[in-house]
Amino acid sequence: MTEESCVCRDTDTEGDSVHFTSGTDRKHFLRKPTANEGDAVGGERLCCCQVAEPVLTGPDQSRSVMLSPLRILLPVIGPLSRGCSSYVSRMRFVNRLKQDDAACLAALQRSRVLLFHRLCPLLQRTERGTLRTAAFNSSDVQLIVERLGADRSLLKESVLIGCSEQNQAQFCLDLGELDQAAVEGECDANFFDLRKSFFLLTGAEVPLVTKSQALLRWHQSSGFCSATGEPTQRNQAGSHRVGGSRGIVYYPTMSPVVIVLVSDGKRCLLARQSSFPQGMYSALAGFCDMGESLEETLYREVAEEVGLEVQSVSYSSSQHWPFPHSSFMLACHAFVNPTHTQVDVDHAELEDARWFSLEEITCALQVKSPPRRGDPPVFWLPPKHAIANRLVTEWVETQRHRKSGG
Numbered sequence: 001m002t003e004e005s006c007v008c009r010d011t012d013t014e015g016d017s018v019h020f021t022s023g024t025d026r027k028h029f030l031r032k033p034t035a036n037e038g039d040a041v042g043g044e045r046l047c048c049c050q051v052a053e054p055v056l057t058g059p060d061q062s063r064s065v066m067l068s069p070l071r072i073l074l075p076v077i078g079p080l081s082r083g084c085s086s087y088v089s090r091m092r093f094v095n096r097l098k099q100d101d102a103a104c105l106a107a108l109q110r111s112r113v114l115l116f117h118r119l120c121p122l123l124q125r126t127e128r129g130t131l132r133t134a135a136f137n138s139s140d141v142q143l144i145v146e147r148l149g150a151d152r153s154l155l156k157e158s159v160l161i162g163c164s165e166q167n168q169a170q171f172c173l174d175l176g177e178l179d180q181a182a183v184e185g186e187c188d189a190n191f192f193d194l195r196k197s198f199f200l201l202t203g204a205e206v207p208l209v210t211k212s213q214a215l216l217r218w219h220q221s222s223g224f225c226s227a228t229g230e231p232t233q234r235n236q237a238g239s240h241r242v243g244g245s246r247g248i249v250y251y252p253t254m255s256p257v258v259i260v261l262v263s264d265g266k267r268c269l270l271a272r273q274s275s276f277p278q279g280m281y282s283a284l285a286g287f288c289d290m291g292e293s294l295e296e297t298l299y300r301e302v303a304e305e306v307g308l309e310v311q312s313v314s315y316s317s318s319q320h321w322p323f324p325h326s327s328f329m330l331a332c333h334a335f336v337n338p339t340h341t342q343v344d345v346d347h348a349e350l351e352d353a354r355w356f357s358l359e360e361i362t363c364a365l366q367v368k369s370p371p372r373r374g375d376p377p378v379f380w381l382p383p384k385h386a387i388a389n390r391l392v393t394e395w396v397e398t399q400r401h402r403k404s405g406g
């Protein structure tokens with residue numbers, strides 16, 4: 001049994017041990033902090049640990065073998081910051097609001113509301129010059145819409161997005177029917193394009209904004225039943241819509257996408273599409289076909305796009321990705337046999353794909369903002385909120401750990 005280095009997230013820790021739950025298997029690993037413990041990745045501190053039992057799989061075993069927890073990221077936040085019981089009660093509260101319209105309406109009256117205008121989030125500048133989401137109490141939102149000549153019942157169009165640590169329900173509302181400049185004036189804030197907001201906001205706010213925008217977009221495009229053409233009606237929380245006389249229930253959807261960082265042990269494989277900004281390379285990604293497992297999509301995409309057959313796969317993490325429409329990104333690491341690394345790029349899908357060394361990747365991670373027009377060409381990577389960046393960062397950690405003899 002070999003040992004693999006890994007970075008841990010989303011596990012529960014007990015002293016020096018880490019538990020990772022994979023399917024029905026609860027595995028127990030020894031936690032072994034490294035020199036890199038505490039490095040900030042995506043705003044969270046990480047620790048590295050040694051993991052026994054990597055699971056090696058190949059296309060043939062894909063149906064029977066669990067993905068191995070090669071890289072599990074574990075925020076190092078000392079004692080758990082959220083009491084389990086408070087987390088459970090908040091999740092149950094939100095779930096009840098999805099099922100009980102009256103309770104949801106009551107919670108809306110005491111809620112915080114994120115405002116949007118035609119799917120662009122409202123952001124405020126902080127004293128430090130950074131941006132944060134502009135959230136208002138529901139009573140303030142009613143006053144704002146009234147002052148702008150709309151009916152205060154517009155608040156009921158809000159969609160439930162969650163619940164704060166202080167047990168206050170959180171909603172989002174699109175004020176697209178009001179004048180944009182007038183709303184901005186009333187709120188002393190500005191509406192920003194989602195893509196811009198995504199890269200300007202700090203970690204914790206990003207998922208809330210992208211979830212809100214995805215839900216609002218789904219409601220705006222789901223007004224009619226696809227079977228009968230009749231209008232659909234939403235529940236108060238906005239967690240589903242019901243279609244006309246047939247009562248067909250529609251739920252918001254995400255399209256599953258597998259994103260994979262392929263390595264030959266020393267180098268990693270990155271690719272670019274012609275539509276990417278100049279010089280940017282990312283991990284291979286592709287939508288799951290109907291009926292496919294995560295592993296099957298991964299093997300197929302790597303074979304289709306670069307003509308390689310991967311030998312082992314390990315799950316890393318997942319992410320909701322709002323562009324261009326909601327995708328559910330499932331991120332993995334995969335390995336190819338170092339003697340079979342000849343890339344055969346499908347130019348219908350990719351402009352280029354190539355192997356990069358640890359040194360090249362380390363340099364690319366230093367590029368903090370995309371090069372401007374006229375700048376010399378530079379190799380750079382997707383920014384830190386993108387799960388591709390996390391995969392690359394994890395790979396670098398593993399390489400450094402190996403090099404240091406860990």
Ligand SMILES: NC(=O)C1=CN([C@@H]2O[C@H](COP(=O)(O)OP(=O)(O)OC[C@H]3O[C@@H](n4cnc5c(N)ncnc54)[C@H](O)[C@@H]3O)[C@@H](O)[C@H]2O)C=CC1
Pocket residue numbers: 255257259282283285286287288319321323324325327329382386387388389
């Ligand atoms: N968060 C991240 O780090 C990254 C996210 N991505 C995202 O992953 C997704 C997939 O990446 P690519 O394959 O490169 O995208 P792509 O946009 O090039 O799509 C490839 C093809 O898949 C098909 N397709 C489009 N939407 C589909 C859907 N909902 N279901 C099934 N097939 C669909 C179309 O034929 C399209 O030409 C994109 O949404 C992209 O934005 C890609 C790389 C990094």
